[in-house]
Amino acid sequence: MLGGRSIAAAVLLFTSTAGALAADPGAYGARAEEVTEFIHRTYFDPASGAYARSLTERKPDYVWHQGVMLSNLVAAARADRVRYRPLLDRYVRALDAYWDPKVAIPGYEPAATKGNGNDKYYDDNAWLVISLLEDYESSREPRELARADDALRFVLSGWDEALGGGIWWHQLHKDGTKNTCSNGPAAVGCLRLARFRDGERAAELVEMARKIVAWTRSNLQDSDGLFDDRKVVSTGEVKRGKLTYNTALMIQALLGLYRATGEKPHLDEAVRVATAGDWFLDAGTGAYRDAPRYSHFMVEADLDTHRATGDRRFLERARKNADVLYGRWKAKPFADMVSNAALARILWLMAESETESGREFWRRADASRP
Template structure:
């Protein structure tokens, strides 16, 4: 795997409180990001260990969350985080299987010609590479996003009427919301930059959303986890990240097409997401590895609708996960990366440069 220089990120200390004052979110995000760098970064590989035990490198899905974290950090503190982000992008080549017929990211570091690629893992990377491209306009990120999305879309077939499989070898025999939701978001984000392919990408996003709605959406607007292709059985169980990415896909379709039905559906999912809240605390019940995606969806929907409950719900959850992190710091990398990512995004929601970035990122020039 690629060797990179060790990059030291300063650890910023902070006092745990119940609610952050404006502009404190970035300080807290730096604190958590510094903790990750100190405790999980592997200088030899350039990527991150799964736990503080340093017994193995983390899987690529979890690496994608850390990449999203550094992408947000590089917007707010470019002098500090731009070089680590660039080095990390290069180091992730250790997971890239360029020898496969349709290249993509393997779950674990690979020598090539592997067969353990998950379509959802790759879809998460498409989304964060495109955000990184919006952040620094490095064409390598756009190129890799395009290459990776080609792998993601290769997972679509017409069994049970369509849908993208979870795994390239059809492990578990299912087509999952967690693969289809982010695949649709990736299509719509890529369409902003690949103008020649934009009509086809928008149409594919329509098809993915329509299939996922018909196959996995419950009557309340939220989404079940997966469908068994051989039997048609729906594996029940609603997780925040599934509904969050379908909310974002509907918002993306609204921006790309101007069709108000997609905005109405995004709003319906957003309102239905109260189901995920603990009635006593008002906090998302899911583990942060899932719920931080719903926080991100809350902020995106808030930018589109200005409905105060969305910002309040996101802020309440971000404050709580930071407070819990201070009280009981997790020993896995991904949990801290999710928390840091949410903190950076909350910081941007309260600053003019952050708001300006997302106003531009949310635009779709038709």
């Protein structure tokens, strides 16, 4: 269990409304701490060192949900290194249970593995690449950089020329589709790793991101700017259905290309797509309709777009989502681990948006070179 201040003490901070709390610059950090402690107390599995799926399913969650928790702890460790860094380090090691080193191109399996698995998802691995590289910004831990590089090699092995390119969803071509959720985060991972590589390797990663973005826009972007879910390779049919996380990662990939190349059309397109994101808002609450496991990525994209443009409408959209989701959580905490982790991640990022140290971290992280 987490040590330090008790949950009971933290709860005393949250007796006023969500709107009133938002006026306090320290409120988001306190909320983030409260939710993170709740997750650890409620879902942590000491036997595996990972987190259980839900209140009723006590097995360790799938790796992509663990990846959301990883992103939460990465942000938490920036806020309070003494308290959260040891927990994060143990957790990264616990995720080795999902890593399969016994295959030609190693990668993370969806569940704990003994090796020689063939059930890997390219998007699962991409999420972990992004979080490991975000932590490397602060930790400079060589093992994290190496693991992110290896996992990205697996992700990029999912690219082939069927449909003219694109990354499959699953290594055995389950469902026979190439998905936005595997291509968007792959492009983001390429661009983030390129910051820590030199010369030809960095240039190759940026060019790969450019190819991925171009393919995804050509095959899965609707005329309104938002992105559909997947394309069936055998027929070319686009499976309609727009989710926040698909559009969010493409916004971040476009912003990353702009930062890496200085080519303004990427920024212009990112802003167009981000503006179209109003389509996802619920008219009653002003927050995203999607479940937190998807919508938290769009909040990250809002904050990313705000940093790139200074346009406060994206910051305010992120703030509205954070406040609405936290209000729901206070009324009744989410029953599944990943929804709680998604909320805590949002809250840590909102806290960083209100502190100079947090803004400085993201200024460095957004730079084309470290």
